[in-house]
Amino acid sequence: xxxxxxxxxxxxxxxxxxxxxxxxxxxxxxxxxxxxxxxxxxxxxxxxxxxxxxxxxxxxxxxxxxxxxxxxxxxxxxxxxxxxxxxxxxxxxxxxxxxxxxxxxxxxxxxxxxxxxxxxxxxxxxxxxxxxxxxxxxxxxxxxxxxxxxxxxxxxxxxxxxxxxxxxxxxxxxxxxxxxxxxxxxxxxxxxxxxxxxxxxxxxxxxxxxxxxxxxxxxxxxxxxxxxxxxxxxxxxxxxxxxxxxxxxxxxxxxxxxxxxxxxxxxxxxxxxxxxxxxxxxxxxxxxxxxxxxxxxxxxxxxxxxxxxxxxxxxxxxxxxxxxxxxxxxxxxxxxxxxxxxxxxxxxxxxxxxxxxxxxxxxxxxxxxxxxxxxxxxxxxxxxxxxxxxxxxxxxxxxxxxxxxxxxxxxxxxxxxxxxxxxxxxxxxxxxxxxxxxxxxxxxxxxxxxxxxxxxxxxxxxxxxxxxxxxxxxxxxxxxxxxxxxxxxxxxxxxxxxxxxxxxxxxxxxxxxxxxxxxxxxxxxxxxxxxxxxxxxxxxxxxxxxxxxxxxxxxxxxxxxxxxxxxxxxxxxxxxxxxxxxxxxxxxxxxxxxxxxxxxxxxxxxxxxxxxxxxxxxxxxxxxxxxxxxxxxxxxxxxxxxxxxxxx
Numbered sequence: 001x002x003x004x005x006x007x008x009x010x011x012x013x014x015x016x017x018x019x020x021x022x023x024x025x026x027x028x029x030x031x032x033x034x035x036x037x038x039x040x041x042x043x044x045x046x047x048x049x050x051x052x053x054x055x056x057x058x059x060x061x062x063x064x065x066x067x068x069x070x071x072x073x074x075x076x077x078x079x080x081x082x083x084x085x086x087x088x089x090x091x092x093x094x095x096x097x098x099x100x101x102x103x104x105x106x107x108x109x110x111x112x113x114x115x116x117x118x119x120x121x122x123x124x125x126x127x128x129x130x131x132x133x134x135x136x137x138x139x140x141x142x143x144x145x146x147x148x149x150x151x152x153x154x155x156x157x158x159x160x161x162x163x164x165x166x167x168x169x170x171x172x173x174x175x176x177x178x179x180x181x182x183x184x185x186x187x188x189x190x191x192x193x194x195x196x197x198x199x200x201x202x203x204x205x206x207x208x209x210x211x212x213x214x215x216x217x218x219x220x221x222x223x224x225x226x227x228x229x230x231x232x233x234x235x236x237x238x239x240x241x242x243x244x245x246x247x248x249x250x251x252x253x254x255x256x257x258x259x260x261x262x263x264x265x266x267x268x269x270x271x272x273x274x275x276x277x278x279x280x281x282x283x284x285x286x287x288x289x290x291x292x293x294x295x296x297x298x299x300x301x302x303x304x305x306x307x308x309x310x311x312x313x314x315x316x317x318x319x320x321x322x323x324x325x326x327x328x329x330x331x332x333x334x335x336x337x338x339x340x341x342x343x344x345x346x347x348x349x350x351x352x353x354x355x356x357x358x359x360x361x362x363x364x365x366x367x368x369x370x371x372x373x374x375x376x377x378x379x380x381x382x383x384x385x386x387x388x389x390x391x392x393x394x395x396x397x398x399x400x401x402x403x404x405x406x407x408x409x410x411x412x413x414x415x416x417x418x419x420x421x422x423x424x425x426x427x428x429x430x431x432x433x434x435x436x437x438x439x440x441x442x443x444x445x446x447x448x449x450x451x452x453x454x455x456x457x458x459x460x461x462x463x464x465x466x467x468x469x470x471x472x473x474x475x476x477x478x479x480x481x482x483x484x485x486x487x488x489x490x491x492x493x494x495x496x497x498x499x500x501x502x503x504x505x506x507x508x509x510x511x512x513x514x515x516x517x518x519x520x521x522x523x524x525x526x527x528x529x530x531x532x533x534x535x536x537x538x539x540x541x542x543x544x545x546x547x548x549x550x551x552x553x554x555x556x557x558x559x560x561x562x563x564x565x566x567x568x569x570x571x572x573x574x575x576x577x578x579x580x581x582x583x584x585x586x587x588x589x590x591x592x593x594x595x596x597x598x599x600x601x602x603x604x605x606x607x608x609x610x611x612x613x614x615x616x617x618x619x620x621x622x623x624x625x626x627x628x629x630x631x632x633x634x635x636x637x638x639x640x641x642x643x644x645x646x647x648x
């Protein structure tokens with residue numbers, strides 16, 4: 001850096017320092033709610049890391065991310081207003097200290113989950129590589145994050161694909177309440193070597209050293225050299241959070257170098273006038289004063305907007321009727337056609353997952369990699385990285401379709417769905433959309449055992465911001481998948497593997513099915529049977545049996561679990577005054593309970609009999625066929641439940 005550049009960097013560090021100190025004071029006064037994690041002492045690593053960053057570069061950050069986002073250009077006014085929970089905040093008061101973001105500036109978000117930003121940065125790096133303009137992603141994380149699975153999965157995938165990603169570790173010598181030396185059996189440098197990527201160590205208290213190192217690293221990454229791990233050794237001066245009693249400190253930090261003092265001494269030694277240095281600090285203080293005054297005067301959010309931006313607005317979709325005549329094909333081919341047509345129609349769409357280029361375990365994606373080279377991508381077995389790739393790419397303007405081989409594996413990557421994809425639009429105050437589709441499949445009935453047979457839609461439907469779709473027919477699978485890929489929200493698209501061979505009419509490429517709209521598949525007058533996925537076919541079979549007994553059952557296929565089409569369900573219930581809900585999941589605490597609650601609440605005046613749920617017995621799916629058959633529910637159980645409610 002020349003003198004002017006170092007002075008400007010010093011001023012930026014002063015801004016971060018004074019803002020953090022002011023934030024700590026405001027928090028102590030009660031003007032800032034929640035948790036606050038300040039980055040005092042780490043200013044040089046933040047400023048130096050982003051000194052050569054471009055506007056189109058992306059960053060992901062940590063719960064201690066104030067310095068990073070300010071260094072990337074976030075408005076101090078927006079920062080303090082956000083921390084105060086004001087409508088004028090960077091995220092309209094929806095994010096707070098741990099979740100500050102501004103996607104327009106390439107700030108994809110600080111993050112309250114340790115390590116969670118790394119897979120998202122992989123997706124942002126992939127999107128920038130696909131754009132071909134030389135932009136990169138920088139993932140900030142602390143030394144504690146190198147122990148997380150997210151770090152390893154993200155680093156492995158970035159190394160495998162040679163993505164333009166800088167993994168910037170701020171080793172501040174503490175992992176929450178423990179010394180870093182007590183947490184890691186090997187140095188961080190060995191982590192980089194293990195993945196075959198570049199590694200640079202730098203004094204994180206020296207802004208010139210950090211900026212100089214990053215200039216070389218960014219040039220390498222932008223030129224296609226692959227990811228680099230940079231370890232900046234610095235120090236967390238304050239506690240893990242404001243108010244932390246810090247009983248774990250033992251005085252070994254007292255001789256630490258202050259980044260601001262180091263830069264100031266260097267400026268004076270070079271002959272920069274003392275007044276110029278003092279003026280830089282005054283300007284920083286004035287900016288912080290202005291930001292505090294702005295934030296204090298800013299209005300609080302309107303409580304009526306508490307549900308604003310949970311989901312992105314949906315495009316109107318008209319479902320055209322299909323002619324029953326013509327060619328028939330199985331559902332697996334219909335799904336393949338939907339994916340192929342989406343790839344052909346929109347260059348932003350890509351597929352990623354385990355063995356998707358080879359066709360996946362069920363052959364759904366067979367041939368798509370050859371037809372669409374470079375856009376059907378095999379990944380390692382790394383579910384967190386796969387979903388994080390989708391989240392980051394979706395935030396960066398692409399429309400990823402990522403695959404989870406079995407629905408049962410959702411627990412491995414739940415954070416990226418539950419805390420990232422489902423919440424990011426809301427936590428950014430509507431500044432970002434996450435048009436991500438997660439395809440997966442499930443199903444009992446094939447002796448797949450307890451870890452490959454679960455119906456977990458209730459778990460996912462319980463997460464606000466997440467859309468859950470479960471089609472029962474080929475045309476619905478095509479229309480809903482195309483609608484999901486075109487939707488601006490994260491959608492979990494759950495297929496049933498025992499329906500892959502079911503034949504149905506071939507839908508035209510224009511066919512779409514609206515998300516959140518149920519369908520009445522069989523009219524009836526005596527009882528409403530609500531079902532979805534394969535249970536729809538069991539319900540229709542039961543209805544045929546019951547018709548021979550003089551009982552006319554109306555069968556409603558939800559098609560979308562969340563959002564739930566309450567209107568169609570209630571309208572059917574008003575016609576029949578009786579209801580049975582059938583699902584493949586265990587009966588307790590499932591979607592059936594939600595539908596039943598709807599019937600006895602908003603549909604109370606239609607209620608002529610108990611609402612009965614039909615589902616699997618409340619235990620894990622057995623392996624032995626005789627046990628699995630005894631565990632799961634089918635047409636006979638649905639028919640028996642209908643007879644019970646009709647008899648009331």
